[in-house]
Amino acid sequence: MYLKTGVADKELVSNALPTEERRASGPYAIIECFQEIPCNPCTEICPFGSILPMDDINDLPRMDYDTCTGCGLCAAICPGLAIFIINESYSDTVASVGIPYEFVPLPQKGDVVKMMDRAGEFVTDGKVLRVVPNKKYENTPVVTVEVPKDKVNEVRFLQLKQEAEVAMPTADPNDEENLPDTTIICRCENITVGEVRKMIDQGYDDFDELKRLIRTGMGPCQGRTCRHLIMQEISRKTGKKFEDIELGAFRPPTKPIQLEQLIGGKEDV
Amino acid sequence: MSNPKTANVVIIGGGISGVAIAWNLAKKGVKDIVILEKKTVCSGATGRCGAGIRMQWGAEQNCLLAKMSVEFFENANEILEYDRDVEFDQGGYLIVAGNEKENEQFKKNIALQNSLGIPSKHLTPQEAKEIVPHMDETQIVGATFCQKDGHLNPFNTTEAFAKAAERLGVKILKKTKVTGIDVKNDKIVGVETTGGYISTPLVINAAGGWAQEVGKMAGVDLPLYSERHQILVTEPVELIQDPMYMAFSLNIYIQQTPHGSFIMGRSNPEEPRDLRQTSSWQFLHEMINTCTTLLPPLRKLNLVRQWAGLYNMTEDAQPIYGKVDNVEGFWLACGYSGHGFMLAPATGILLTEMILGEPLSIDITNLDLGRFERGELCFETSVV
Numbered sequence: 264m265y266l267k268t269g270v271a272d273k274e275l276v277s278n279a280l281p282t283e284e285r286r287a288s289g290p291y292a293i294i295e296c297f298q299e300i301p302c303n304p305c306t307e308i309c310p311f312g313s314i315l316p317m318d319d320i321n322d323l324p325r326m327d328y329d330t331c332t333g334c335g336l337c338a339a340i341c342p343g344l345a346i347f348i349i350n351e352s353y354s355d356t357v358a359s360v361g362i363p364y365e366f367v368p369l370p371q372k373g374d375v376v377k378m379m380d381r382a383g384e385f386v387t388d389g390k391v392l393r394v395v396p397n398k399k400y401e402n403t404p405v406v407t408v409e410v411p412k413d414k415v416n417e418v419r420f421l422q423l424k425q426e427a428e429v430a431m432p433t434a435d436p437n438d439e440e441n442l443p444d445t446t447i448i449c450r451c452e453n454i455t456v457g458e459v460r461k462m463i464d465q466g467y468d469d470f471d472e473l474k475r476l477i478r479t480g481m482g483p484c485q486g487r488t489c490r491h492l493i494m495q496e497i498s499r500k501t502g503k504k505f506e507d508i509e510l511g512a513f514r515p516p517t518k519p520i521q522l523e524q525l526i527g528g529k530e531d532v
Numbered sequence: 533m534s535n536p537k538t539a540n541v542v543i544i545g546g547g548i549s550g551v552a553i554a555w556n557l558a559k560k561g562v563k564d565i566v567i568l569e570k571k572t573v574c575s576g577a578t579g580r581c582g583a584g585i586r587m588q589w590g591a592e593q594n595c596l597l598a599k600m601s602v603e604f605f606e607n608a609n610e611i612l613e614y615d616r617d618v619e620f621d622q623g624g625y626l627i628v629a630g631n632e633k634e635n636e637q638f639k640k641n642i643a644l645q646n647s648l649g650i651p652s653k654h655l656t657p658q659e660a661k662e663i664v665p666h667m668d669e670t671q672i673v674g675a676t677f678c679q680k681d682g683h684l685n686p687f688n689t690t691e692a693f694a695k696a697a698e699r700l701g702v703k704i705l706k707k708t709k710v711t712g713i714d715v716k717n718d719k720i721v722g723v724e725t726t727g728g729y730i731s732t733p734l735v736i737n738a739a740g741g742w743a744q745e746v747g748k749m750a751g752v753d754l755p756l757y758s759e760r761h762q763i764l765v766t767e768p769v770e771l772i773q774d775p776m777y778m779a780f781s782l783n784i785y786i787q788q789t790p791h792g793s794f795i796m797g798r799s800n801p802e803e804p805r806d807l808r809q810t811s812s813w814q815f816l817h818e819m820i821n822t823c824t825t826l827l828p829p830l831r832k833l834n835l836v837r838q839w840a841g842l843y844n845m846t847e848d849a850q851p852i853y854g855k856v857d858n859v860e861g862f863w864l865a866c867g868y869s870g871h872g873f874m875l876a877p878a879t880g881i882l883l884t885e886m887i888l889g890e891p892l893s894i895d896i897t898n899l900d901l902g903r904f905e906r907g908e909l910c911f912e913t914s915v916v
């Protein structure tokens with residue numbers, strides 16, 4: 264289900280939660296990162312080593328809850344906005360949830376905001392306790408909101424009150440400013456949108472051509488992260504319809520495997 | 533850009549052979565050259581190959597052709613005025629002998645290579661281990677090494693030729709498939725393509741694994757067949773292996789690219805003759821078993837991707853260069869039997885000389901189509 268809808272179900276979430284005992288004893292981070300992608304900044308930033316080092320960059324992050332202080336640095340650095348800071352020991356009736364929030368304007372302390380669940384449905388109102396802008400690291404601001412205690416692991420997004428009434432602006436597909444040239448489009452190989460655009464300008468308007476020449480989609484993720492973004496860029500620049508752009512080759516295996524696991528010398532993995 | 537209706541020369545195939553020939557012809561002043569490529573440049577064997585270059589051959593002619601190519605590749609960025617890098621990494625080729633018989637043959641090969649000015653040398657297993665420290669030297673009885681051998685980035689090399697050719701006016705039409713060759717009175721008059729008809733008196737068949745199909749379009753039955761060869765790449769790691777490691781008796785080659793990833797391939801003697809380019813798990817199993825026996829620490833690497841490409845084979849594992857006698861204007865540059873990438877600079881120069889009727893820099897008239905009928909095959913044993 265998760266792979267289809269992108270919405271984590273109860274089971275996934277409850278597996279990500281620490282023990283009842285730990286939940287009652289101070290703030291903690293919950294990592295709702297459920298898909299293996301080549302990504303690891305969370306493991307690097309935690310000053311307490313609570314997010315354990317990965318053997319492989321595609322691994323899911325794992326937590327050591329004994330040492331996590333709920334400082335929130337990981338929530339601010341996670342590019343997937345997958346980490347939340349929960350404090351259930353805050354009072355008997357209310358708890359707080361720290362949510363990475365990348366929209367402007369930022370809410371202000373004291374604002375009453377609408378709290379949404381993982382699927383974007385309204386759950387309850389909440390009161391903003393704190394906004395940490397994280398300018399220093401150019402990371403994501405984390406907004407901490409007070410909500411009824413039984414809802415704290417249900418709500419995962421917030422909407423400003425007045426914003427709800429304003430119609431969402433539709434993204435203009437021709438607006439290249441959407442993504443500045445410096446944005447990394449292929450994370451495995453560190454390729455920027457600017458480099459991709461330069462190649463498309465030279466006439467390389469096919470995913471496989473770009474892959475051969477600048478390695479986009481050649482890294483460990485095999486294009487899982489960047490393929491569609493690059494096709495969108497080709498579409499935008501050439502004016503071809505997205506559907507008419509060839510997907511490019513998919514090659515086995517879909518996930519890196521250690522060679523020794525393929526020689527029959529090791530137990531099942 | 534609308535497709536041209538006429539051309540002096542049509543080259544079928546946008547692989548390394550096609551672009552190398554086009555650039556050489558254009559450099560000699562030939563105008564209106566068109567390359568027709570059914571997919572994209574490099575989508576055939578060229579973009580799937582190991583791109584290894586070696587001068588350590590068993591037959592004199594191959595040594596000379598490879599030497600000509602190495603000398604070109606050493607200066608390719610400058611000659612082709614390439615704005616990126618063809619990444620010619622001259623870390624050498626270490627060719628290991630699995631048995632005494634092979635070892636003796638290698639000593640003879642070296643004598644020949646040295647007499648032609650190729651700086652190869654024979655090594656004991658211990659000496660070989662100094663060059664590739666992670667090898668298990670007990671698996672081999674000897675080795676040969678030539679520091680001037682190496683490998684390139686096949687995509688960049690092909691792009692370098694293609695861009696240089698385009699600057700000289702060559703047109704490369706991608707996603708344009710040749711569907712028929714128009715022959716009138718035993719003469720080529722044009723080609724039928726998915727982008728329209730192009731009239732031309734001269735067609736060069738550089739269609740790699742599909743060369744026999746292109747031959748049929750002109751009514752010629754070429755003594756060629758294709759077979760799949762598989763290859764894999766790992767995640768990049770620190771640079772630990774300079775040379776290409778190759779074993780003829782085990783049918784394998786293993787190299788580390790400047791990017792850090794290991795690329796390795798293996799030939800399967802039982803491979804059927806067809807046009808499949810699919811990947812199999814059997815290949816992984818056999819490749820990795822052999823690789824980790826010879827170079828044990830590589831077992832810790834992570835496999836990222838496997839793929840396959842076509843070898844276009846002849847009976848004597850040598851290319852066919854030259855014209856087709858009974859179809860005027862039909863030229864062949866195919867049948868590379870797994871080493872067409874390294875020959876490309878020579879292919880370009882020599883085919884151009886043949887077409888323009890100039891004296892040949894290296895005599896390759898014995899590699900013509902007629903050799904199969906005459907029964908004068910030119911066998912080469914040093915192949916994978």
Ligand SMILES: Cc1cc2nc3c(=O)[nH]c(=O)nc-3n(C[C@H](O)[C@H](O)[C@H](O)COP(=O)(O)OP(=O)(O)OC[C@H]3O[C@@H](n4cnc5c(N)ncnc54)[C@H](O)[C@@H]3O)c2cc1C
Binds near residue numbers: 571761872
């Ligand atoms: C796994 C593998 C490893 C290899 N390793 C090496 C190596 O280390 N060193 C080395 O020297 N060689 C190596 N080779 C061999 C080498 O790749 C080839 O000999 C060489 O690339 C041939 O180039 P080409 O341009 O002749 O053919 P290709 O690169 O195959 O190009 C032929 C092109 O013709 C196009 N085409 C076919 N039919 C038509 C049509 N009807 N209309 C239009 N276009 C058409 C195809 O799409 C293709 O792009 C390897 C090959 C493989 C498969």
Ligand code: SF4
Binds near residue numbers: 333
């Ligand atoms: S909240 Fe702070 S202590 Fe806890 S895992 Fe995140 S970075 Fe580490």
Ligand code: SF4
Binds near residue numbers: 294295324342
């Ligand atoms: S930074 Fe976020 S997306 Fe990346 S691995 Fe950690 S939790 Fe997952």
